[in-house]
Amino acid sequence: MLSLSKYSAQAPKNTEEKPSMEEYLYKNLTHKIIGAAFEVYKELGYGFLEKIYQRAFILELKLQGLEVENQKSIEVFYKDQSVRNYVADLLADGKVLVELKAEKEMDSRHEAQLINYLKATNLKVGLLINFGQSKYEPKRIVN
Numbered sequence: 001m002l003s004l005s006k007y008s009a010q011a012p013k014n015t016e017e018k019p020s021m022e023e024y025l026y027k028n029l030t031h032k033i034i035g036a037a038f039e040v041y042k043e044l045g046y047g048f049l050e051k052i053y054q055r056a057f058i059l060e061l062k063l064q065g066l067e068v069e070n071q072k073s074i075e076v077f078y079k080d081q082s083v084r085n086y087v088a089d090l091l092a093d094g095k096v097l098v099e100l101k102a103e104k105e106m107d108s109r110h111e112a113q114l115i116n117y118l119k120a121t122n123l124k125v126g127l128l129i130n131f132g133q134s135k136y137e138p139k140r141i142v143n
Contacts, residue, residue: 025142026095026125029066033092034138036060037129041136050102053131054089057100067093074120088117096125102132111141118143 040056054070061068069091076084090098099114106128114126118141128139 029093029096030125030127030140032064032066033061033096033098033127034129034140036064036066037127037131037138038136041131044131046102046132046134048102048131050100050131053102054100057129058090061090061092069094072097074117076120086117086120088121091123095123096127097121097123098127098129101128101130103130104132106130106133111139114141115143 037057037060040053040060044053044056058068058070070089072088072091074086074088075082076086088097089100092098097114097117099110099117101110103110110128110130114128118124118126124143126141126143128141130137
C-alpha cells in the first residue's frame with residue numbers, strides 16, 4: 001500500500017492514537033536527511049540549478065556521517081525482463097531513496113517518479129526534496 005504524507009517531526013496530537021509502522025520506518029534517518037537538506041537550503045537559498053544543490057547536499061550528508069550513493073542506477077523489469085535503467089539522485093544509508101528537484105512548482109509527476117523508483121528497488125521510504133521554491137517542504141513517501 002502506498003501512502004503519501006508531508007514529513008512531520010511532531011508527535012501525534014492524541015496520545016491514544018498510535019502512529020502506523022509507516023510513520024516510524026526510518027524516522028530518525030529521514031529526520032537527519034531532511035535536516036541536512038534544510039541546512040543546504042538555509043545556506044544556498046533557492047534558485048540554483050539542481051546539480052549545485054545535489055553536490056552541496058551530498059557534502060552535508062557526509063558531514064553528518066551518512067553513507068551516500070550518488071546517481072543510484074535502478075533497473076526496471078517487466079515480466080522478468082529488464083526494460084530500462086533509471087537513475088535516482090541519491091540513496092542514503094542504503095535505506096532511503098532521495099529525489100532532488102529545483103523546480104518552481106511541484107506536481108504529482110514528481111511524486112509518481114519517486115513512487116515508481118521505490119517500487120522498482122523494493123525500498124520502503126523515499127524523500128522528495130525541492131530546492132526551487134521559496135518555501136522548504138520536503139515530502140516523505142512510504143511504499
